Amino acid sequence: MSFDTIIRGGTVVTAADTFACDVGIRDGKITALGRDLGDAATIIDATDRLVLPGGIDSHVHFAQPSGDGIVMADGFASGTRSAAFGGNTTVLPFCLQEKGQTLREALKHYHSLADGECHVDVAFHLIVTDPTEHVLGQELPALVEDGYTSLKVFMTYEGLALSDRELLETMSVARETGAMLMVHAENFDAIRFLTDRLERAGNTAPRFHATSRPIPVEREATHRAISLSELVDVPIMIVHVSNREAMDEIRRAQQRGLRVMGETCPQYLMLTENDLDQLNMEGAKYVCSPPPRDVASQQACWEGLQQKVFSVFSSDHCPFRYDDPQGKLAPKGRTSFRWVPNGIPGVATRLPILFSEGVVKGRIDLNSFVAFSATNHAKIYGLYPRKGTIAVGSDADIALWDPKRKVTIRHQLIHDGSDYTPYEGLEVTGWPVLTMVRGKVVVDDGTLVGSKDHGTYLPRAKPPAGATIP
Helix, strand or coil: CCEEEEEECCEEECCCCEEECEEEEECCEEEEEECCCCCEEEEEECCCCEEEECEEEEEECCCCCCCCCCCCCCCHHHHHHHHHHCCEEEEEEEEECCCCCCHHHHHHHHHHHHCCCCCCEECCEEECCCCCHHHHHHHHHHHHHCCCCEEEEECCCCCCECCHHHHHHHHHHHHHHCCEEEEECCCHHHHHHHHHHHHHCCCCCCCHHHHHCCHHHHHHHHHHHHHHHHHHCCCEEECCCCCHHHHHHHHHHHHCCCCEEEEECCHHHHCCHHHHCCCCCHHHHHCCCCCCCCHHHHHHHHHHHHCCCCCEECCCECCCCCCCCCCCCCHHHHCCHHHCCCCECCCCCHHHHHHHHHHHCCCCCHHHHHHHHHHHHHHHCCCCCCCCCCCCCCECCEEEEEEEEEEECCHHHCCCCCCCCCCCCCEEEEEEEEEEECCEEEEECCEECCCCCCCCECCCCCCCCCCCCC
16 A cells, blocks of 8 residues: 555644554545554654644634724634644534624625635634524525534624524423534623623723623523523533533533533633733733633633533634724723633644643643544544544544653744734643644644645534444
8 A cells, every 4th residue: 555645753633543554644634553564655753743733713713793993813724724733634614694694694605715825724613693584494404504503692792692482492402403502601691781880980900801791691691501501401502601600500400401501711721811811901801701810710711621521622712902092992992801802822822731731731631632632523523533543534634742852932922913912821731743634744843834725514414313422
């Protein structure tokens, strides 16, 4: 058997196993695992390296409409480039339906932004903001059949939040079609009430963003989302969980046999609300929703990973430039935290942070790292086994890791469209030194070598009925 590439001498790690093995690749696929595979056009020496499935980040925002005068820092070219530098080979950004727009109109526009602009592979989640009878009765079922098998709903934000009735109607279609439903769980009315009260008292600095979205706001919405999903009997993913109380709602649902999953993110392991309390407007760099909490909440999120309450670890990469009137320092944003664009960059730092803080420090093992960073994403969102594992027949999406390399995170290593990283100066141990997408090297030892038209769009399957949720 001949190969285009052999990755030789490394330690292969999947969600289930760790073993010394060479990897043979032909036509973009893994075609052999074993020793003494012979020769190939390209030999990659993986001695002292970990050979991992490329990361899958199932929660990123690129080129998303963000309000009047606000521009997201990453389009598809810069966002997927940054993803590749962070050891990711597939990302799932969100296609936002704006009010009055059909889902197909939104998708046509979003595909036009992505076509020929992706360094890694992509698939889209749908954001449903206008669940009309036409959207729910005709468009959404047809799109699920076309491979757009996941959608997201919001319980907060002006123009995005759905009423409980709208949530139930959307959940019902997800159940009927087999689509996976993601929920941003925060209580919109409670946030507006607290925000108005804070502003009347003159408390408008970025640090009050966290005050306006306290833990009960997230806990209540998480409980309500679970209750609504129970009425409809539909699986849901509660995204970007930030604290113990919300995590415990998910745990209790799981213990009752409900098909409820959870996701957490690096900001809830590494940042706290104190990061929002900076001189001048520097705290705006850390404004995201839900906001970072406290050290006890960080520990709770680690427990959620260790105890498998959470199924996936995503970045919620939602980048805005800081020193920019179209970003965090937008004119209205300087008057109140209410107007500061919500979101922080993180697609390139997600995996190094989880590896260093999780694997190296003994909080999770290597196989769990692979599950949280790749395999579970692929299983939940209809990409497995094409993506998310190292197996014969799978795409040759591979990240080589130097598990001992120490790196101090600097923005110049991130290669995104933002002008800062919230993790500036953090030292991590373990770093992706090569990223391969479908058999082609995209990033090699800190150098971009792949083209922005290599990434492809991925239609996805629906999870089989009755499938076990990771």
